[in-house]
Amino acid sequence: MKSRALRRTALLAGVATTAIVLAGCAGGADAGDSTEGDGPVTITVATFNDFGYAPFIEEFMKENPDIKVVEKISGGSDESRENMLNFLGQDSGLSDIEAVEVDWLSELMQYSDRFVDLTDPELEGRWIDWKQSQATDAEGRVIGYGTDIGPQGIAYRADLVEAAGLPSEREAFAEYLGGADATWDRYFEVGAEFVANSPTGATWFDTVQGVYMAQVNQLENAYEENDGTPIDLEGSDVEEIFTTILEHGTEGGQSAGVGQWTGDWDAYYNKDDGFATIMAPGWMLNIIKDRAGADFAGWDIADVLPGGGGNWGGAFLTVPTQSKHPEEAKKLAAYLTSPEVQLQLFLNQGTLPSTVEALASEELKGATDEWFNNAPVGQILSNRADAVTVVPYKGASYKKIHDVIVNGMNRVDVEKTQGIDESWDQVLSELGSLN
């Protein structure tokens, strides 16, 4: 009798366990963070690198006690993109606000109906036109609020440049590269001169990847036509740029040959045999400072970019439709991209605002940076923003194509496993198997 009772209990337990397991599976997906009763609403903000939002989120929570904000910072833009692609497809798992980088924004624009339309009459004309148009879809829905933009100047090691006998003073350096008419040919010419004369064996730039990025952002249609069809890159401008940079970089010895965002790259910023120049959008300034160290002196920034102006990067804050609190999220996104916050972020860490008001402000134009030899960074970067005349078209395949090409450059420059022609051939064949 006893054994039977036991057995029946066991049987029941078995069934119950199974049921719990099954229920757990079914219920798991939806049991998200929607369980606030009357307490504050929690919204999450996902960014990458560091947008510097922490103090402003504090501020926002003080003013809106009914909203609790949690910031999630991923390792980098690529990681955020993968996360976004993954969970946008699943229709759950994303934060209420997701930061999106301009290079892969268009990829998401194909599915713009999965984002909340952030159109707000009050915010009409808040952003500069080209920034605003990037996040507006064909039906006129605004899916993202612009954060920063990335017009580039050239940050350079004045000490190394001087040691090589070139003009090292900010304006003279810019003038030496050609000033407003600077060309890439001239840039590589000066590079050759620098490399030949540098007593420490320093290189001219960090990696071909960075220089390529600057050049490709000056092309209106680098990889795709305006309707999104990929361009045959054989014999294109891109091939020309690819080959030229690699020739100067590797055969000419102008590139340090370190991959961007690697430990080796980090370590080169304060070395005597490091690199002399790097393409520098506003957001790069803090990165340079961090890597070189607060005590290091020698870096400066010049108001020049070969080939005219150019923009590298810049992000948007979007609200996916899967957000449970789109209203609150929209409110926070609008606050975080407001002219006041953007201006403060610029003063804190050099990310250049994308709002008309902040860009025009006297405070921005008057800002100098002690670490960069007291350079008038505000004036320089806003000049650089004015110099941007081309808004490159970036369609749904932009990022995928770009990755293949950058890999091709790294094979020659960083890993030195292939020659230029061989690598380009592989780029073409890999592009062929993309779709």
Add this chain to the structure above:
Amino acid sequence: MSSTTAPAEPASRARPNNDGGGFRQTLAKWDFKASPYLYIAPFFILFGIFGLAPLIYTAWVAVHDWHIIGGQGDFVGLDNFTAILGQAMFWKSVFNTISIFLIATIPQLLAAIFIAAALDNNLRAGTFWRMGVLLPFVAAPVAVAIIFSNLFGNEFGLINNILQSIGLDPIRWTGELSSHVAIATMVNFRWTGYNALILLAGMQAIPRDLYEAATIDGAGRMRQFFSVTIPMLRPTIIFVVITSTIGGLQVFDEAKMFGGGGGGGGGIGGADGQWKTITLFLWEVGWRQSNLGRSAAIAWLLFLLIVLIGALNFFITRRISSSGGKR
């Protein structure tokens, strides 16, 4: 189970005042027949949910165009498979995976057996040493990978610094074979101790009188190890080899983290794919190129490869250890 249930049956039948006797009896009978299956059911249900269903669903995805956001597209038959098999990068990733697997597994198993043999002795504070070898396994793989990636840095890595300080040329760790060695080192760091403990458990199950008999026959330590321990360890070795095969062919974290962040081929197994493993390629196609259909096809090809190599391994280890047993 059955021995306890058998006498219970007549007992219930013998009870006279039992209104639901017939029902009870069928219930008992049903209980007797069905409950063993229910006891083992949780495993099969879990396997069905987390093993079989994904496998079948992956096959379904693999025969369709499938965008990571857009979801299911047209049925394309085996197109995804032919596209993948036609890509040079796929074969390269297969080569890399097998190369890393071999470089990692062979020294790892040899080391694990010798470590286990050492731990099998009467050590002072034996538990301490046994726990000690498991410590690397506790470390998160990604953390291990980050630390080792720094050690193996091309320009400023510790290992190259040491090489240079004793007058040797630095090694370019992002090269074809050197990167495989670096990644295999990370894998070994984590798994050697783990396998050693499993082998140790196998060794401790070997009857001690075999050793006594061997000693009486005049066999030395080495002789005992090769003629008693290794043959008796055969089932454990087969188990370890098979689990290492499965694990080794799925190397991901270490390869993903090696080489640093987004530049210079870090994160995708090298700009040239020098250390792109199959799983890394699978991830790249699915998540970087948003093509889940092809990604699923790679998953299935990997599955087939694991089954194939697992079977091969099984026969080889059987052969080796059984010939050892006859000796």
